[in-house]
Amino acid sequence: MKTLKPNDEVKTKYIGKVPLFRSLSQKEKLFLAQNSFIQAYEKNEFIFREMGEGNTLYILLRGTVQIFLHLPSGNKKILHLVQPPSLLAEGAVLTGKPFPANGQTMGECLIIALNRQTLFELTKSNPQMPWNIMGGMFSRLKEFKETIENQTRKSAISRVAIYFLSIAPNCCQVVLPAPKKEIANYLGLRPESFSRALRSLIEKGVITVKDNGISISNRSALERILQE
Amino acid sequence: MKTLKPNDEVKTKYIGKVPLFRSLSQKEKLFLAQNSFIQAYEKNEFIFREMGEGNTLYILLRGTVQIFLHLPSGNKKILHLVQPPSLLAEGAVLTGKPFPANGQTMGECLIIALNRQTLFELTKSNPQMPWNIMGGMFSRLKEFKETIENQTRKSAISRVAIYFLSIAPNCCQVVLPAPKKEIANYLGLRPESFSRALRSLIEKGVITVKDNGISISNRSALERILQE
């Protein structure tokens, strides 16, 4: 990980791109710029580790991050595949509790790191800000809810279908944010099963696949699959 | 549902029992008592419904509440089996978003209902209170995390073992908070599979079962089961 040292103007620009900070005044943005760090991560670097202290709020600007657990069995289980712009570790920072999981980059990533202190400082002039952050936490709660909803009693093929619909809510072309075996892990499937589900969807004429690119050629058919 | 009308003193006593409110001053407790409702629910009553507006914070004092979803397939999926003392619907209230799930009593329940307005009023003199509530939300996030961790790639028998260990962390005797088929649902199992898992644990000499009462007779063996 390298800490970049852009001037405040550039930093402010980065900060302005984060939805959470959009409502801040110019002065507050500057304050934030002066008290935050822009970090460039390589592939496979850890941003935070399970059980570590949550002193820093991370904001993902570019790249994909996996939030995962080491299971007692030695395997890993991916809980989230986080895409920008997103907060990372917000729950731990707000509550002051240790991270419940690991965060690791899946490619090069650009991140704003924000000290807990700085965040609380900002809260003084922006009392509604924690609520916004909490909104993010609530979304994560909902994502979990959906994961549980999906992984209980749904076939491999419908899990894949739901996933594609969720990452391509409007368009019909997506690039998978991670290698297929990691997606499989996230969906609670073995790579082989994921592969077979893909094949089955292709044979049904619902999607086409080229490497990591997925095209949904028949969206309504895809939606119909998860009815069954 | 009946709204009870105890005098303020009794109400204050109820309120004092809630960990979240323990740090409040006597005056604040009285304010809370005057602006909250004590509700008595019968079995199978809904406390809130999916998509409903989150205007009220509920605090479960007595009884068990199921938080569950209606799946598109028509089945239901239990996300939490909530035991007192616990907050209900705190995420929705804090963020002002609709409930993501249903809350229904599984037996007679006693609940404190707190207006969103009242809660925010209280926040003025107790700025750290939202953070405490958020702590509760964080716990729920962790419970989800564990559910996902458990339900992916763990056998029926170890799911049951984990569940027993979690509801009886210290003692060796517990009463199931709900009928077996509901526990099974929560664990992502069919009633038949749950029953078979129980039998298997009994035959291993790890537990004994009498109706809804479970005795853990060999805790370390139970812990060993979830290693495999």
Added chain:
DNA sequence: CGAATGGTTGATAAGACTCAACTGGTGTGG
């Protein structure tokens, strides 16, 4: 007493996992 419900047990089937083999692409070192 009869119906309804929760729980148990048995037999069967379906689905995903496991293991093994094979492909194609990438990168490394002689």
Added chain:
DNA sequence: CCACACCAGTTGAGTCTTATCAACCATTCG
């Protein structure tokens, strides 16, 4: 520059766990 190892992905064959379906028992409640 080529041989080689390595990894992600795919495909096939067999196994195993759990869901499903059906029957049955016990209890509760009209």
